[in-house]
Amino acid sequence: MEGRPPRLASLDVLRGLTIVGMIVVNSASYLHYVSGYAQFAALEHAAWRGFTVADAVFPAFVFMTGVSIPLALAGRGNGLDGATLRRLLVRSGRLFLLGLILSNLYWMATPESVLFRPMGVLQRLALAFLAAGVLYKTVGPRARLALAAAILLLYWPLTLAPFPDGATDLLKPGANFVGWFDRLVLGAHVYVPGPLGYDPEGLLSTLPAIAQALFGVAAGEWLLAPKSSKERGSSGLLVAGVAAIAAGLVWGVVFPISKELWTSSFVLLSTGIALVLLAGLHQVVDVKALRPPGTTFLTDFGINAVFAYSLHMLASIMLTAHMLKIPYRWATPVVGDRTAALIPVAIFVGLIWMVLAYMRRRGWIVKV
Structure with missing residues (x-):
């Protein structure tokens, strides 16, 4: 049997960028429909035709x-x-x-x-x-x-x-x-x-x-x-x-x-x-x-992409937690409701990343 080709670091980074994008889009939408938070149009899917960042x-x-x-x-x-x-x-x-x-x-x-x-x-x-x-x-x-x-x-x-x-x-x-x-x-x-x-x-x-x-x-x-x-x-x-x-x-x-x-x-x-x-x-x-800033962060998501996606689906209820509503309320008068709505999303992504970073340090890769 021929040797398997080496793992492409760029593919892990792009896969991680995609998964982070999925989590951000889904989380922003969840807060919009469940909690009534405002949402940037680019993070919404086109209603039927058209193309947004979310659609990519x-x-x-x-x-x-x-x-x-x-x-x-x-x-x-x-x-x-x-x-x-x-x-x-x-x-x-x-x-x-x-x-x-x-x-x-x-x-x-x-x-x-x-x-x-x-x-x-x-x-x-x-x-x-x-x-x-x-x-x-x-x-x-x-x-x-x-x-x-x-x-x-x-x-x-x-x-x-x-x-x-x-x-x-x-x-x-x-x-x-x-x-x-x-x-x-x-x-x-x-x-x-x-x-x-x-x-x-x-x-x-x-x-x-x-x-x-x-x-x-x-x-x-x-x-x-x-x-x-x-x-x-x-x-x-x-x-x-x-x-x-x-x-x-x-x-x-x-x-x-x-x-x-x-x-x-x-x-x-x-x-x-x-x-x-x-x-x-x-x-x-x-x-x-080269390893630009954020490469390790995205790679952590990329090497356990399906696990990260599954974890965010299972843990999405956390987005409505009272502790995540506090920074939203504090930030809204300063940066506006749409930008403030991204703060609990960013915290949620960070919490998921902490799990994935620990898994990477331990060498754990979940394969589906």
């Missing part, structure tokens, strides 16, 4: 799930043998099960008032990881990129296809074939209820997420490929990232950029942003071996 977080993690696949499987021979398939199935199964638990914490507490939700963030990651992992071991690099492009191209007419009892309108939430399919299969268990209910982590919209993971696989392969100079790795990612951003913005004129529908234009734009960030971090952290 989840797709970046889908992309990095793909990047990590060549790093984890490159030294395990060619083809999809039984052991590798079992490993992919077990890991994706554990991730999906954990997602089911985290998506249904309120349902488990009060099943009479909350509906069970089968889909969610980790469930989508699990499905994208499984599909991208199997394709990485069974299909060549060019065929994988062609398949990813085909998925994005075909997803467009799929969203425009007619559906029973309604008129397709991509500018109207849920008024499309993808939303109808979720209502048909998931019934009342979609995240957004109603006659035009839909699930932002639904079934058919997972297809372009798989394409996004395949783009991540291609980026991981590019970083592992032998090159005449290490700078070529960063420059190649940067060029691809800028091109993807431009393509996403242009396509978005006719196929709206929408995280809720996970449109192809959204995939290209968010993938491009992730590529640009990875290119910069690879150049600084991997090539030049």
Whole structure:
């Protein structure tokens, strides 16, 4: 068996940045809806179409799930043998099960008032990881990129296809074939209820997420490929990232950029942003071996990313604690309510980081 490639420090940093972003966005939203705190518009997801800072977080993690696949499987021979398939199935199964638990914490507490939700963030990651992992071991690099492009191209007419009892309108939430399919299969268990209910982590919209993971696989392969100079790795990612951003913005004129529908234009734009960030971090952290301020902090989140995400979901009730309301009230007259609302969020992130830093010092890495 070939030796496994070294761990990429830049990927841990970017994964940590993404997880911190997830925690900040989710925590700010939690305080907004539960405690009535004001919130910066950039930390809110676009209502249906559009793109905010918050919208860049989840797709970046889908992309990095793909990047990590060549790093984890490159030294395990060619083809999809039984052991590798079992490993992919077990890991994706554990991730999906954990997602089911985290998506249904309120349902488990009060099943009479909350509906069970089968889909969610980790469930989508699990499905994208499984599909991208199997394709990485069974299909060549060019065929994988062609398949990813085909998925994005075909997803467009799929969203425009007619559906029973309604008129397709991509500018109207849920008024499309993808939303109808979720209502048909998931019934009342979609995240957004109603006659035009839909699930932002639904079934058919997972297809372009798989394409996004395949783009991540291609980026991981590019970083592992032998090159005449290490700078070529960063420059190649940067060029691809800028091109993807431009393509996403242009396509978005006719196929709206929408995280809720996970449109192809959204995939290209968010993938491009992730590529640009990875290119910069690879150049600084991997090539030049620099450690800017905050690198250790983000790495602590990155090496235990799923654990950090799970911990913040389980501990989010802490955000409403009386002790965290005090600095918010003191700071509001000085910095304004939106900035003050970030103080309990920052404290919450700091508390989670203390756990992760201790785990890193002890060499504990939780693998799902």
